[in-house]
Amino acid sequence: xxxxxxxxxxxxxxxxxxxxxxxxxxxxxxxxxxxxxxxxxxxxxxxxxxxxxxxxxxxxxxxxxxxxxxxxxxxxxxxxxxxxxxxxxxxxxxxxxxxxxxxxxxxxxxxxxxxxxxxxxxxxxxxxxxxxxxxxxxxxxxxxxxxxxxxxx
Numbered sequence: 001x002x003x004x005x006x007x008x009x010x011x012x013x014x015x016x017x018x019x020x021x022x023x024x025x026x027x028x029x030x031x032x033x034x035x036x037x038x039x040x041x042x043x044x045x046x047x048x049x050x051x052x053x054x055x056x057x058x059x060x061x062x063x064x065x066x067x068x069x070x071x072x073x074x075x076x077x078x079x080x081x082x083x084x085x086x087x088x089x090x091x092x093x094x095x096x097x098x099x100x101x102x103x104x105x106x107x108x109x110x111x112x113x114x115x116x117x118x119x120x121x122x123x124x125x126x127x128x129x130x131x132x133x134x135x136x137x138x139x140x141x142x143x144x145x146x147x148x149x150x151x152x153x
Contacts, residue, residue, distance in 0.1 A: 019102060019103070022102055022104055022105075022129060023102075023103040025105075027084055027107070029084055029094065032084055032085070032094050032107045032109070033094040034109060034124075035092075035111075036049070036092075036109045036123055036124035037049060037111070039124035043131065043132055044126060044127040044130070044131060044133045044137070045124065045137070046124075046125040046126070046141050047123065047124050047125075048121060048122065048123040048145070049120075049122045050120050055142075055145075057120055057121050057123070057145050058120075058145055058148065058149040059115070059120060060120065060121070061118055062118075063114070063119065064091070064111075064119050065088060065091075065112070067112040067119040068091065068093070068110065068111070070148055070151060070152070071110055071148055072088055072093055074144050074147050074148060075093075075095050078144075080097055080098040080100065080103075081095050082096050083095055086109075091111060092110070093109070093110055094107060094108065094109040095108045095110075097140065104127070104128070104130070105128050106126065106137055107125070107126055107127075107128065108123060108126075108137070109123065109124045110122070110123045121148075123141055125137035125140065125141045
């Protein structure tokens with residue numbers, strides 16, 4: 001009985017330590033605030049760009065700065081989402097969105113580029129811990145893009 005109690009305490013301490021690490025691990029902007037245009041779509045990474053991504057995303061009206069500002073407002077309004085680095089003025093922003101229960105961080109970097117026919121976003125959404133995000137990044141990015149397209153139509 002005593003060994004079982006000790007094992008239970010050790011398991012609880014290990015789970016709490018893992019949870020603390022996930023929530024408190026520093027997010028280095030030099031690692032996460034990177035060019036989304038060179039990202040490759042892989043498991044746990046969702047890429048939006050006119051060519052070579054998971055999707056091209058919607059064609060937006062207005063300047064790249066206006067499109068990025070509109071996207072920024074949507075992202076900042078999302079629960080558990082904060083800005084890690086960048087700004088509309090810089091032309092690139094990286095957000096951290098944390099899961100509700102454990103606080104796992106997902107990073108999304110976005111830029112807006114002028115195209116002949118309008119403006120498109122380039123995004124790279126990716127997980128930090130684990131091997132798969134179970135489609136969470138894709139779903140969040142697709143929701144943001146749909147909301148943005150709805151605003152501009």
